[in-house]
Amino acid sequence: MRETTVDNKKDNRFEILKELLLTDDRQKFESLRDQFLEKDKIRENINPVVDEKIDDLKANFPEHFGDQITESIKVQIRESQDEVVEALYPIMGKLVKKFIIAEITKLTESINQTINDKFSLTQILKRLFKGKRTDADDVLQEVFEPVIEEVFVIGEKTGLLIGSYSRGNIADKDMVSGMLTAIKSFAEDAFKKEGQDLEDIKFETFQLSMVNYNSIYIATATSGVITSEFKEELSDNLNTLAEKILRDRTYLNDEDKLNKLIEDILILD
Amino acid sequence: MIAKKVLLIGSFGVGKTSLVRRFVLNEFSENYISTIGVRISTKTVAIEDEEVKLMIWDVAGTSEEENVPKAYFLGSSAAMYVFDLSREETYLNLDKEIESIKNLSGLDEVIIVGNKRDLLSDDEIFEIRKIVPVTIDFITSAKENANVEGAFNLLTQQSLK
Structure with a gap:
């Protein structure tokens, strides 16, 4: 049998030596790889549940936290009345002012209309013939x-x-x-x-x-x-x-x- | 439909209102309600193929002391005088009361009814019949619904005369 240049015995020894020296490192590597793969698995399992929970919170937030938020707002308002009044006053004041102006405008228009009607030539002529009936009677009669x-x-x-x-x-x-x-x-x-x-x-x-x-x-x-x-x-x-x-x-x-x-x-x- | 005003007269507490309640609503209330002045109820009665709407004027008392307006008695077609069999003072002057009602209403006849028969025995009722100065037409009990319908039927018939 012809001998080769490769010294098999020497190569095996090297492999054995490598095995002996790197066993710990390999184990650590294996462990880390398992952990990494495990995390991916967990993520795969957990992600849909978390997404579902987030969607539920988005959709039903008032139901889950409405009472607590209302209560905390109430407490907040009760404890900081001055600040609340200060914040709302400009808005409320404007609304009230707007309403009063609108009503006064309507009243003014109504008074103008009544005066115009009462002092028109037709009305003056009517009044000459109607006897004792007063303008107050006319207005009351129209309304009630x-x-x-x-x-x-x-x-x-x-x-x-x-x-x-x-x-x-x-x-x-x-x-x-x-x-x-x-x-x-x-x-x-x-x-x-x-x-x-x-x-x-x-x-x-x-x-x-x-x-x-x-x-x-x-x-x-x-x-x-x-x-x-x-x-x-x-x-x-x-x-x-x-x-x-x-x-x-x-x-x-x-x-x-x-x-x-x-x-x-x-x-x- | 014919409408007729009929009177129901008698002292306080003789059971006039209970009789009306029994006749009109067909029920009896244990709660005693004192009648003040007049109470008006209506009931439609079919009699002799004729429908008659009775306007029942339940008048408390007749005498001057009881201060009942005389106008209550006017325009009525029939009248029923009710007394309490268990209270002597409600029937002792019955003849005078009936005469007064006839004068006030212009009616020739008044039906006489002794009420609350449930409070007396047959013998006691027999004795009362002897004392009362006029003929009693009906002995009734509003509580036990005895003779109520009959008394009002006669009242309706008289109103049609």
């Missing part, structure tokens, strides 16, 4: 227009309802008629004023007026500001209504017919 809410035509002695008109929704008109008659009788009897009748009852925004005719009386409930002009007009209309009923007694036995007459004379007219 009187409205007939209820009308009851009632048998004077029986208290039975003969006909009615109602803007609202009274549950038992018969009962109301009876009670009105009782109250009327009671008041007239209690004050013992021979030949005098209870005419008006006022409650809050309502005025109840009762007008007596032969065998019937008519009660009207009115809301709004009742001016003398409205009262006169209502009185005229009530007289017309009573006259028609008493001239044609069929109205007393035909509720629907009477209801229509009431509406025609007092409401639609």
Whole structure:
């Protein structure tokens, strides 16, 4: 067998020596590599959970921390009232000022409009013919227009309802008629004023007026500001209504017919 | 529908309001409510193929001392006088009271009702019938709902006369 130039024994020895000298270093290297790979693995596992948590916090921050933040703001405001007032005052002051200016502008426009209307030639001419009615009456009438809410035509002695008109929704008109008659009788009897009748009852925004005719009386409930002009007009209309009923007694036995007459004379007219 | 005003008269505490409550609402309240002046209730009754809307004026008392406005009695079509079987003072002057009601209302007839029969025995009621100066039309009990319907039916019938 031919010998080679390579001394195998010598090479092996070198390898063995290398093994002996570098074993520790290799182990450390292996350990470090494992640790590094482990971290990557953990990161891979943890990252989605952390991302999910961050997204949840972004989306539901008020739910998670709202109470605590509110509480801490409250404490902060309570403990630093002067600073808060100092910070808000310029903003609030400006808002209030802006609102007042806007309202005063509106009021000025309204006053100008009213003055222009009242002193126009047409109005001056109207005022010459209207008698005692004052400008205050006109303004009140425009703002709080009187409205007939209820009308009851009632048998004077029986208290039975003969006909009615109602803007609202009274549950038992018969009962109301009876009670009105009782109250009327009671008041007239209690004050013992021979030949005098209870005419008006006022409650809050309502005025109840009762007008007596032969065998019937008519009660009207009115809301709004009742001016003398409205009262006169209502009185005229009530007289017309009573006259028609008493001239044609069929109205007393035909509720629907009477209801229509009431509406025609007092409401639609 | 015909509407009729009917009267229910009698002293304080005889049970008029309880009778009305029993008739109108078909119930009885243990709570005693003293009537002041007048209380008005309505009830529609079908009688002899006719629907009648009763306006029941529950009037407390009749005499001058009780100061009931005379106008309460006007325009009524029928009247029922109620007394308390258990209280003598409510029926001793019954004849005078009835006469006064007839004068005030212009009615010829007044139905006489003795109420609170649940408080008395049959013998006691028999004795009262002998003392009372007028004929008692009905002995009722609002509490036990005895004869209430009958009394009001007669009242309705009289209102149609």
